[in-house]
Amino acid sequence: MRCKRIRKKLAAYLDGELDERQKALVKRHLLECAKCRKEADLLGRISYLLKDRPRIKPTLSFEADLWRRIYSLEKEETTKKETTLYLLKWATYIILPAAVAAALIIGVFGENLGEKIASFESISLEEEYLSSIGLDSFRDFPPGSLSQAYFSLIEQTK
Amino acid sequence: MLDPDSQLMLKFKSGDTISFEKLVKKYKEKIVNVIYQFIGDKEEAEDLAIEVFLRVYRARKRYKPRAKFTTWLYKIAANLCLNEIRKKARFQTVSLSESIPSEAEEKLMLIEKIANSSPSPQDILEEKERNTLIRKAIDSLPAKQRIAIILQIYEGLSYKEISKILNCSVKSVERRLYRARTNLKEKLAPYLKGEKYNGGF
Known part of the structure; x- marks a missing residue:
């Protein structure tokens, strides 16, 4: 039961969105529970994997296209x-x-x-x-x- | 105290077009990327990004700086993305479970990479495969989870900012992000074990 509640907080914990009290609670649990530690590791890897995706550059004509649309509007x-x-x-x-x-x-x-x-x-x-x-x-x-x-x-x- | 972008927007409201140009220059790449991560098609992402700035342009006379300029801008982008997904679901022109990035675009990127090749073709193919899988995994998420995770991971926005953009509570953002990660964990399982990651907790 405790693990279930902690797991729901893991994403927020990894994103630095928990208050000090909750953060300490999750941290303590992770030191004690190997299963939740593994889960936290996997969730962290997801962010890492997604962040690694290539970003794209807008085309050179982006602004010209925008102004063309503005003029026609x-x-x-x-x-x-x-x-x-x-x-x-x-x-x-x-x-x-x-x-x-x-x-x-x-x-x-x-x-x-x-x-x-x-x-x-x-x-x-x-x-x-x-x-x-x-x-x-x-x-x-x-x-x-x-x-x-x-x-x-x-x-x-x- | 107003953020500098809201000040630019107010200047634009009073007729200074250069302020608008500055805002476009500053945010076009971010907006194109948020939409691209959501939609998965470069051309479509750029069209929608133009639509975002067009809406900013049209709203100039009614603009009131109630929140940070970026919150408002991302809100317009998020709404457009969600509408687009609804439209697609209604007309069933694109299946959400299918790969969205255009074939030609992927091939072009692959050729460019091989031409520059420091990594081996094998590595490039593996990366392509991995990117396709990640794309599919993102596309399989419900729209609201998808937009929340894109804003959090790619733009590094706080839960509070995301809640303002998506018009929901911080708790709801927390739940969406937790569910999004749980869903992604299942779909990306083969890639999660080998990923170089230093924990951090």
């Missing part, structure tokens, strides 16, 4: 900005006036249309009433005649 961003400005310009000069004009037209004609609908509705109601009492067929009498006066009276009582 900036160009892209400038194009995006220009497109946005162009659209805003369109919005100011064409789309906005067009929208205002459309709103005005709808406003004016919309009002007339409303009136027409309202009058159409009242005519329909009147016709519906005359037809319901069966007098719609007698409606068109000459003006000034007795029948016309009679129908006027009926309509006033509605």
